[in-house]
Amino acid sequence: MELSNWRSQLRKGFVEFSLLRLLRLHERLYGLEILERLNLAGIEIGEGTLYPLLSRLVRDKLLLTQWEIKQASGHPRKYYKISAKGGETLARMSSEWESLVRSIKDLEK
Amino acid sequence: MELSNWRSQLRKGFVEFSLLRLLRLHERLYGLEILERLNLAGIEIGEGTLYPLLSRLVRDKLLLTQWEIKQASGHPRKYYKISAKGGETLARMSSEWESLVRSIKDLEK
DNA sequence: GCAAGATACCTTGTATAACAAGGCATCTTC
DNA sequence: GAAGATGCCTTGTTATACAAGGTATCTTGC
Numbered sequence: 001m002e003l004s005n006w007r008s009q010l011r012k013g014f015v016e017f018s019l020l021r022l023l024r025l026h027e028r029l030y031g032l033e034i035l036e037r038l039n040l041a042g043i044e045i046g047e048g049t050l051y052p053l054l055s056r057l058v059r060d061k062l063l064l065t066q067w068e069i070k071q072a073s074g075h076p077r078k079y080y081k082i083s084a085k086g087g088e089t090l091a092r093m094s095s096e097w098e099s100l101v102r103s104i105k106d107l108e109k
Numbered sequence: 110m111e112l113s114n115w116r117s118q119l120r121k122g123f124v125e126f127s128l129l130r131l132l133r134l135h136e137r138l139y140g141l142e143i144l145e146r147l148n149l150a151g152i153e154i155g156e157g158t159l160y161p162l163l164s165r166l167v168r169d170k171l172l173l174t175q176w177e178i179k180q181a182s183g184h185p186r187k188y189y190k191i192s193a194k195g196g197e198t199l200a201r202m203s204s205e206w207e208s209l210v211r212s213i214k215d216l217e218k
Numbered sequence: 219g220c221a222a223g224a225t226a227c228c229t230t231g232t233a234t235a236a237c238a239a240g241g242c243a244t245c246t247t248c
Numbered sequence: 249g250a251a252g253a254t255g256c257c258t259t260g261t262t263a264t265a266c267a268a269g270g271t272a273t274c275t276t277g278c
Contacts, residue, residue, distance in 0.1 A: 003201055006122050009235060012264050013119030014209060022216050032226060041215040042208055048266055051228055056264090075226045075273050092112055099151055100123060101210060106150040107131050118264060121235045141255060157237055160257055165235090184244050184255045 011045075016053060017097060018043050020062065020090040023082040028066070030077040054080060062086035120154075125162060126206060127152050129171065129199040132191040137175070139186040163189060171195035 015038075022037055023029060029037070035050050057063040063086055066079045082090070124147075131146055132138060138146070144159050166172040172195055175188045191199070 003198065003205070005234075006125065006202065007205055008122075008233090008265055010122030010126070010205065010209070012121045012235080013115050013117075015265075016115060017119070018213065018216060021213065025217060030226080031228095037216075041218075042212045046266065046268095047227080048229090048268075049264090052264085052266095055228080074275085075224085077225095078227070089112065093115065096112075096116060096119065097213070100119070103151040104127065104130065104206070107127060107146075108134060109150070114263070117236050117262090121264080124236075139255080140257095155237065155239095156256080157239075157258090158235085161237095162235080164257085183246080184253085186254095187256070 011043075015043065015045055015049065016057070017090075017093050019050075019053065019057070020082060020086060020093065023063065023080060024087065024090060028079040028081040030068075030079050034080065057086070062089055120152075124152065124154055124158065125166070126199075126202050128159075128162060128166070129191060129195060129202065132172065132189060133196065133199060137188040137190040139177075139188045143189065166195070171198055 018038060018041070019034065022034065022041075031047075031050065031054065034054075035045065035047065038045060038050075054063065058065055058080075061083055064081045064083050066081070067076060068079055069076045127147060127150070128143065131143065131150075140156075140159065140163065143163075144154065144156065147154060147159075163172065167174055167189075171192055173190045173192050175190070176185060177188055178185045
């Protein structure tokens with residue numbers, strides 16, 4: 001379906017926004033945990049989308065990371081946390097987002 | 110500002126969606142008229158964004174066109190109109206859009 | 219102790235839309 | 249007939265979503 005391409009385009013930027021919002025709501029989360037929570041909210045992305053995004057956000061200092069090598073059980077995990085700068089960016093994104101949602105309604109005028 | 114890049118990404122797909130919605134609300138519109146109406150709704154795009162988008166939508170048969178060579182006054186205009194296929198696509202896009210808006214709220218659960 | 223599977227993170231390559239900048243054609247005004 | 253307004257279009261760049269595939273660590277069963 002052609003719509004799948006449009007869908008993928010629509011999600012550019014949106015996925016980043018969602019991720020920041022999610023991390024604002026939690027003290028810290030690790031990769032696959034983030035994936036699961038986004039999927040639960042209906043934002044179905046894969047690891048190939050998530051990890052490059054996380055890396056970029058860390059590079060841009062919107063997120064902070066922390067390795068947890070010695071798990072009680074299981075593979076080591078890399079935890080992510082939103083930074084102060086990330087919080088500010090998120091606030092600006094939120095207002096842009098609200099603006100888009102409003103625009104869709106304003107078309108009808 | 111770094112946000113401007115994010116903003117441009119966020120708008121991918123969104124601009125297309127807005128344009129189809131706008132054309133569903135009007136019998137027919139020409140290029141610069143579309144531009145003006147989108148801008149009024151707060152969707153600020155330029156011609157370099159609009160015309161390639163219009164061409165693509167025509168190519169994909171979501172829009173129909175009609176040249177109006179002999180204006181009462183002024184430059185000839187190319188009018189755009191949403192097709193039946195465009196209407197169906199828009200309906201599916203609308204439900205995807207609602208889903209995204211809902212997802213943002215569902216993150217808080 | 220070691221093979222199989224689960225968990226977790228990461229990289230590479232591709233496709234595509236938004237955008238800036240610039241160009242061209244037609245019509246009006248003076 | 250020059251200047252400006254109106255209108256449409258093209259080219260080149262950049263950045264992100266995504267699929268597919270890869271690597272490392274830990275647990276379980278035998």
